[in-house]
Amino acid sequence: MNQTASTIFLEEDYYFLEVYLDPFNKRIRIDDYRGNTKLLMEKAEELVLKHKAEKLIIKVRREDYFTFLEEGLQPEAVVDRYFLGSDAYFFSKFYTLERKNNDHWVIEDGMIHSIYQLDTSVQKAFPPKEYELRKADDSCAKELAALYRQVFQIYPTPLHEPEYIKKTMKEGTIYYTFFHSGKIVSAASAEVNSLYKNAELTDCATLKEHRKYGLMKIILQELEGELQRKGIYCAYSIARSLSFGMNAVLFQLGYSYRGRFMNNCFIYDKLENMNMWVKNLANC
Incomplete structure (x- = not known):
């Protein structure tokens, strides 16, 4: 195989x-x-x-x-x-x-507990005017692949390859990005299941030096709006269990924790547990 x-x-x-x-x-x-x-x-x-x-x-x-x-x-x-x-x-x-077998389970339990103590009154983020939000098309594939290569040493899907990104776009995956000085510095996608009317918000990546402006929250909210316009109200996202930041973003955007996959996929630099977060967009 x-x-x-x-x-x-x-x-x-x-x-x-x-x-x-x-x-x-x-x-x-x-x-x-x-x-x-x-x-x-x-x-x-x-x-x-x-x-x-x-x-x-x-x-x-x-x-x-x-x-x-x-x-x-x-x-x-x-x-x-x-x-x-x-x-x-x-x-x-x-x-x-x-x-x-897993060594991180108890630590990750503690992290979920900490995240549920966070303030959920999310202030709308206004990044500096040099940041431009754009829906990506296949002309962005090469640059998106470069972003994913930079952020993730390893990733469970071949996002390091522009052709793979183009293929997902043809199949209905929606990508939103932030540009800074003409370069993509943050991106995420919504992988749409048109048969069962649900979507996975995934492929979330922001370059380290651009992480202080809340770009990911804005991208995810933009993707949610696009899904609502398509009549898709079941949104879910699977985040690395060891990533406090990404899990916190989802919680603050109104997602609810719905379980954890043990040793689910190779991501970042190893085989990792992944948390499931779910949101009903019909209630937004």
């Missing part, structure tokens, strides 16, 4: 699976399913074996919660209203001892 992630669709007699094969992060994610849960679970584990994955993640519908619990999976996070208004439970199963 090469290092490129891909989505495959498996339609058998008694079930359907939409599978995201993610060799770089040594995991397999079931993004959608229907049919016989026992048979589809057998197929999922067959894929785990075939692709030597260490972790399986399944986005489970509320009515199948106990079925997947009985299959030996455990819920790690939930996204309210993910499936056209119905909640999605992210269940996981680990296949190696190392992948299930």
Whole structure:
């Protein structure tokens, strides 16, 4: 199996699976399913074996919660209203001892507790006039890739490659950026699921020297406005559990903590835990 992630669709007699094969992060994610849960679970584990994955993640519908619990999976996070208004439970199963072992869990619990003590009366940020907010198009791909290369040593998707960014734009991902002196210094995106009307706010990056002006909050609010105009009200974001700043930004923007993925992906400089944050944009 090469290092490129891909989505495959498996339609058998008694079930359907939409599978995201993610060799770089040594995991397999079931993004959608229907049919016989026992048979589809057998197929999922067959894929785990075939692709030597260490972790399986399944986005489970509320009515199948106990079925997947009985299959030996455990819920790690939930996204309210993910499936056209119905909640999605992210269940996981680990296949190696190392992948299930973690030294940061207690520290990260403490961080969530600290974040919930923060003041939520967010003052609107007004960065200096040299900063210009822009929606990105494919002419920005090369510079976006350069920004992500600079901020993240490693990243769970190939954002270091301009062609990959162009591909995501064609598939409906929306990017907003801040320019300073003609260069992109901050960016984030909304990865839209048009079938189930939800969006993941992701790919958040700001160059260190530009982090004091609240640029990320402004970009995320701009993305939220764009989603609302498209009739998408379920917004969620998955932040590095060790990043106080990013988790605090999401909390102060009205997102609620909804769980933590253990050893979820390779990001920044290692395999990390990731926190789930969710917001209902219909209430804004």
